[in-house]
Amino acid sequence: MKGWRTLFPNAWYVAVREYRSRARSRSFVLGTALLAIIAFAATQLPVLIDFAAATSQTRLEVVVLASGMPSDSLSVLDQGLNGPATSDPNAPKDFVLTWITGANVAPARLEALTAGKFDALLVIDRDPNTHDLTFLLRTDLAQDGQAVKAISSALTNLEIEDRLVRAGTSTGAILAPYALQVVPVDSSSAMNSVGREVSTDLLSTGLIVLVFMAIITYGMWVAMSVAEEKGSRVMELMLNATTPLQMLAGKVIGNGAAGLTQYGIVLAAVAGGLLAQAPIHKAVVGSNAGTQFGGLAPNVLAAFVILFVLGFLLYSLLYAALGSLVSRQEDVQSATSPLMVLIMAGYFMSVFSLQAIDETWVKIASYVPFFSPYLMLARVSVGDVEPWEFGLSVLLLAISIVVALFLAARIYSAGVLLYGQRLSLRQVLKAARVSR
Amino acid sequence: MSLLIDSVSKRFGEVQALQDVSLEIEPGEVFGFLGANGAGKTTAMRVVLDIIRPDSGTVIWNGQLNTELPRETWGYLPEERGLYAKMNVLEQLVFFAKLHGVRSKEAERETREWLERFRIPEYADRRAEQLSKGNQQKIQFIAAILHDPQVLLMDEPFSGLDPVNVALLKEAFLEMKDRGKTLIFSTHQMETVEELCESIAILDRGIVVVGGSVRDVRRSTGRQMVRLAVEGDLELAWLGTLDGVRVTRRGQDYTEAEVAPGHDPGSVLKAALSRGCTIRHFEMADPSLEQIFIEHVGQIDTTERTLAPKAAQA
Numbered sequence: 055m056k057g058w059r060t061l062f063p064n065a066w067y068v069a070v071r072e073y074r075s076r077a078r079s080r081s082f083v084l085g086t087a088l089l090a091i092i093a094f095a096a097t098q099l100p101v102l103i104d105f106a107a108a109t110s111q112t113r114l115e116v117v118v119l120a121s122g123m124p125s126d127s128l129s130v131l132d133q134g135l136n137g138p139a140t141s142d143p144n145a146p147k148d149f150v151l152t153w154i155t156g157a158n159v160a161p162a163r164l165e166a167l168t169a170g171k172f173d174a175l176l177v178i179d180r181d182p183n184t185h186d187l188t189f190l191l192r193t194d195l196a197q198d199g200q201a202v203k204a205i206s207s208a209l210t211n212l213e214i215e216d217r218l219v220r221a222g223t224s225t226g227a228i229l230a231p232y233a234l235q236v237v238p239v240d241s242s243s244a245m246n247s248v249g250r251e252v253s254t255d256l257l258s259t260g261l262i263v264l265v266f267m268a269i270i271t272y273g274m275w276v277a278m279s280v281a282e283e284k285g286s287r288v289m290e291l292m293l294n295a296t297t298p299l300q301m302l303a304g305k306v307i308g309n310g311a312a313g314l315t316q317y318g319i320v321l322a323a324v325a326g327g328l329l330a331q332a333p334i335h336k337a338v339v340g341s342n343a344g345t346q347f348g349g350l351a352p353n354v355l356a357a358f359v360i361l362f363v364l365g366f367l368l369y370s371l372l373y374a375a376l377g378s379l380v381s382r383q384e385d386v387q388s389a390t391s392p393l394m395v396l397i398m399a400g401y402f403m404s405v406f407s408l409q410a411i412d413e414t415w416v417k418i419a420s421y422v423p424f425f426s427p428y429l430m431l432a433r434v435s436v437g438d439v440e441p442w443e444f445g446l447s448v449l450l451l452a453i454s455i456v457v458a459l460f461l462a463a464r465i466y467s468a469g470v471l472l473y474g475q476r477l478s479l480r481q482v483l484k485a486a487r488v489s490r
Numbered sequence: 491m492s493l494l495i496d497s498v499s500k501r502f503g504e505v506q507a508l509q510d511v512s513l514e515i516e517p518g519e520v521f522g523f524l525g526a527n528g529a530g531k532t533t534a535m536r537v538v539l540d541i542i543r544p545d546s547g548t549v550i551w552n553g554q555l556n557t558e559l560p561r562e563t564w565g566y567l568p569e570e571r572g573l574y575a576k577m578n579v580l581e582q583l584v585f586f587a588k589l590h591g592v593r594s595k596e597a598e599r600e601t602r603e604w605l606e607r608f609r610i611p612e613y614a615d616r617r618a619e620q621l622s623k624g625n626q627q628k629i630q631f632i633a634a635i636l637h638d639p640q641v642l643l644m645d646e647p648f649s650g651l652d653p654v655n656v657a658l659l660k661e662a663f664l665e666m667k668d669r670g671k672t673l674i675f676s677t678h679q680m681e682t683v684e685e686l687c688e689s690i691a692i693l694d695r696g697i698v699v700v701g702g703s704v705r706d707v708r709r710s711t712g713r714q715m716v717r718l719a720v721e722g723d724l725e726l727a728w729l730g731t732l733d734g735v736r737v738t739r740r741g742q743d744y745t746e747a748e749v750a751p752g753h754d755p756g757s758v759l760k761a762a763l764s765r766g767c768t769i770r771h772f773e774m775a776d777p778s779l780e781q782i783f784i785e786h787v788g789q790i791d792t793t794e795r796t797l798a799p800k801a802a803q804a
Contacts, residue, residue: 067588286575287568287570288573290566291568291573295590296561
């Protein structure tokens, strides 16, 4: 085909023009800035959660009147209220405990409670008959609120501990570890622990959403730019200067590159946000914390990049073809709706497939060009994929791109010259048979 | 060394846009396509440019099929004017020139030169959407010629321009001719054709009804026009009674009559003299292009007959 020989440099000039006009447009600049800010803010959510927790601490004073309390009473209560001790002594706690012994302090503390020096006063005594611990909680906190519930369940632990100590044992002794060995039958599946599945599912969903968003957003850019040229009639000048193949290739490359730029900026904001999380956390909450994020397996990353690029190419070529059928930019949305259905179908299939990765339908669909960008990605990131399976899927996708390129060039060269009412695909294909 | 359009036919659905069109256009010539709206002028140009492939027939320039020729052979000013609205003028002209293989530096220099000549050098850095329609048209003309094409095709180049800009564009037009370019344009303004064209073709519903040099076309009917004015007789009632003579226009200056083929226009003069008239004005001429056009096409059709499907039809 003559088109291949002469694809460059014109396709390159078109791509550069597309990229510049896209990247300079106000919607691109504002959109990218907004997305980057949202992405950065999203990475700071854990800090916000910790900050909110730190500022909603309940100050609890405990006055102990009872004698013969278990030696680890304070730590049992602390663990019951604040959870297991962490390695970080500065980590924010839900409850700040003050432990006071002696009957004479009680009236003074009650005064302090009334003055609002702390939120709750707990008096621990011992029943002279049953020898059980008795608790008196004075507070204005909601009776059925989180704090009172937490205190009440922590006191249950303390009561049990006290009874066990009086019976001559302790919680620690009762809950002491014992031997349990789990031996997998198939050694290759040993990695499939529950924890791994949850995190890889999240990761795969994230990657699939990235592909989905790119195709929908940037594919639409291609369709819009075709419709814009047709609408402003600059197309007629372009048709004499370039071939439809050069135009298509340039548009797809230019808009794709602009899309990648936007993606790059947003992902940089995410990475920056994650890196900034620890220092910000320290400044705001006053302690160290941060999201632990596991590395992305290199093979998954490679598969993602390949499928992302090929998927975008396939869909954006079709977007360009459909964009050439409308006379006004306002009609692009409805003209491209069939593609939208296809994209959504692939997306939902892949989300469902994560729970059924070894089903036959998933395997078959992962070779079908329109769905393989999602489903093969899902399979690579969650399941086990043989190299030849991935290769075959990519090969079929690549072949479909070549077919789509020529089909799109045909539809496009006929479509851009036909003005008037919405054209049906049949009319265009008829016209396409005789156009160059 | 000429542009040969050989039996080109093209049908769009119900509309036969071109039917067996054959034309030969000499290099360096100014050629005009005449026709009513929808006669096939634009389609003919698009076929020459290889933007549309004909159902049958070929186009040859310089002995080479148009499908084999590089795109920079042609310069095209489409009827539907369009530019990239948000792009500045210099940038987009350089872009168009680069697509045709011109180097950036040269394209920029040429662009500035042409903007200077069209008296709009200050528009180089403006966005296209900020320009008036006439100025946009000049930009498009520059876009069509920047890459120094051998053949320049222009679809209604003078429509919608004020007289000053028409004069500027005609000047540029003639300069392209002096540079040895072959110029082809379509119009329905007969005066422009008589002023600029050496050869024409009149198209009607996809068919070339008459073509050739302007002089041949004007003589193609074999008719002659006679304009006569005599002292003291405005009516000239006797003129219509002469054999083969038909009065086409009566006016204060003179009366115009058409002499059928095979009749001697001089017989009108003789008849006037034999009636003892004092002759103030006598002129013999070929019919005007407008008359030829009306004769061949019927009348200048003002109704749209385009390729877009009609909404409703009686």
